[in-house]
Amino acid sequence: MRTRIIGMLILTVLLGGCGILGQRATPSDAEMATQVAQILTAMPTPTAPPLEPTPTQPLPTVVLTEEPTVAPPAETPTPLPIEPTATPPAYPPPETVVPTATATVTVTTQPTPTFAFTPPATDPVLKLGNATWTDNMDNDRNWPTGADQYTSVEFRDGVMRLTGLTTTDGWRMTWPKVADFYLEATFRTGECKGSDRYGLFFRVPILNTPDRGYLFGLTCDGKYALRRWDASVGTRGEMITLVNWKASDAINAGPNQVNRLGVMAIRDRYALYVNGVLLTEVRDDRFLEGYFGVFVGARETENFTIQVDQIRYWENPRP
Template identity: 30%
Template structure:
């Protein structure tokens, strides 16, 4: 038999449990120790304790620093806010005070300006009232003076009193012309002066007259002529073709002109007046008062004005018309002339 087989055959049978227990030896139980012995304490190192203490101190310092910083920041911000608020309020108060002062000054200035304007207005109105009163007074005085002049100059008998229905009187009025639309002619119980050439004047002269200081009056009626003029000539110098011409228009205008054969025309007075009857076929009584260099004009008994001129001292009387648009025709009746010397009041 081989060796392997011998080993197998030499295996012992298993020992039973009862047999094993019989061979175990019992162990005596342990008695508890009382009191128990003290446990050994673990010793900490001094360095570790110091580290912990230092950490606690640092934490405390950090907390205190944070609290202090917070308190400082809050206090500073609060103080700054209070100062800013106080500054703003002070500035606002100052601004309000300044505004109040400005408003007060503005109000005072306004009332001062208003008072000044009131005083200026009152002064201006007073001046205007005074000027208006003076103007009315002057106009009244002038009109009164004109009326007095008229009364003075016409108190006596006129040395020329001609109805102008024909040429039978001593004045020897011009008669004739180049055609029926231009010239001087007696027709229809009146003396006509006509002009058909634009801008031309047609004079009709009493060749038998010559007077220096005079009152000269006649009735003038414009029959036709757009913008035509008609009136009285006096102190006519036929040699030098010079004269004064007081004329009116159909629009109520008037003028006193000096015609100088050398220097041409010169207007001494002009204007318009409600005293003049406007339009055609309207009778207007015109009058001239020539006292040396003072030349006064009247219409329908109302004084219009006085001019001073010394160019012509004496001469003939006449009538005339001016064509300013269309052919003009006017009639002249009831010519009267007074000499100033004969009618001067004492």
């Protein structure tokens, strides 16, 4: 661009210098150079071409959000009532009388008297009055049902049906825990023979792991025994026979028979009854309180089933 401007200026000077009709002589080279220098000096210095505008970065897109909606506080649901894990006793134990005032006295320590325990030869129920707790087995509210490795249980027609699934004794437990008591249950046998057995399991220390306690049972052929089981002894447990299997005329032997088993436990003494008749008495102090239940063992008859029609106990009996 600058070269073109210079060329045009020089041409103008030459033309101007020539004049018209030869009125002025052509300038010398020195004069021409001087004029061109003067023209160039007088010209303004061209500036650099303007820069292309830099595009402005677009503003960030702002996403409008809705105003937060404040939800009303949710109503807190009313929890359902907790199902009871056990049913209260049919007959609550007597209340403990608390004295309103205690006199200050000097007490001389005396040896604890030994309770004179004389088991009645006849039915204890005739003397004990109302039971502390009774379950007539009309429903399963006090018992676990279904099948496990050893037994199955169902309630039907007003009785518990307990079936032995193996030759090993298996039991089901209920929830009361007692120390001294008279406990009895009414059993009806189904088809059975020989050493098929059933009865009471009592003074079990821990309800959730019933692996210790006493078993008072009958066989289908009319024998009774008292055994002590403790699975915590050794690797296979320990079964001690306190009363060996023995026949009794008080037992209704055979299939489809009804027998009422009772045991009076006072401290370390046990009196065994069948149908209200005292069979024998024995002492053992391994377990002095605990839970109770019923057991069955299908020793000879597959799926030997017993019906339990009622179970009840009297706490702290004084025959």
